[in-house]
Amino acid sequence: MKLNYILIFALFTITISCGESKKEIEQKKAEIENAKNAIAEAKEKERIHLEKIEVGKSKLKINLDNEIDRLNQKLTAAKEKYNEINKFQFGRLNSTKQNQLIEQSRVVNKITSYIRKLEKEVSLINLRETFDFQNSPLTVVEYLFEVAQTKDFKKMRYLCDPYGENDQDVRAFCLMEMAPEDVQDEFTTQFKNGRIMSPIIENDRAVIEIAFGPSSNKLEKLNLIKRMDKWYLSSL
Secondary structure, eight states: OHHHHHHHHHHHHHHHHHSOOHHHHHHHHHHHHHHHHHHHHHHHHHHHHHHHHHHHHHHHHHHHHHHHHHHHHHHHHHHHHHHHHHSOOTTOOHHHHHHHHHHHHHHHHHHHHHHHHHHHHHHTTTOOOOOGGGGSHHHHHHHHHHHHHHOOOGGGGGSBOTTSOOOHHHHHHHTGGGSOHHHHHHHHHHHTTOEEEEEEEETTEEEEEEEESTTSOEEEEEEEEEETTEEEEEEO
16 A cells, blocks of 8 residues: 555656646746737738728829720820811821821820720729849849830839839839830830949838949939838839
């Protein structure tokens, strides 16, 4: 009987000695609580991020709709001018009339084409993509130079601040795919030989000074902002 008591006591002692101390248990509880808080904080941060993206989409749609309305008014005026040219004018040569009609027809077609591109952009507002080159503000700027060299503008629509807090100059960059060919050519000329001069990166903001222009003899500062670990153009 005494032997059994000693054995039970020994097993109990071993169990206690092998178990976690009160301090260790409290520490693990604190770690679990901290992990829960971190998860909750991350979810809240993502929720706010998504809400601000929706605001950014609304801002973009308003801007695009306003531009479409402006262009529709311009298109109406261009068509009226075409009809006016097409009317008989005493003393005007027929060849002159035909040349004027051809030129005005080009104006009408150019405006019509731009409106269609803007309408397509409206349909793509809900589409969001991010890319590896957005992990750093420097590689975002380098990507601009690459686009100017390749004239592949498809990804530029995703480089604007998704919260819609960018300026109009940056917005023009992001809509470069739908821009008239002469505007695209000007972008190419100005940025294909661009290079980074002096970057300043602090937390979620960056100011990148670049040299640009045909001879890279002009300086400009690009402002970028980080949203949920990705970098976007903010202002010029």
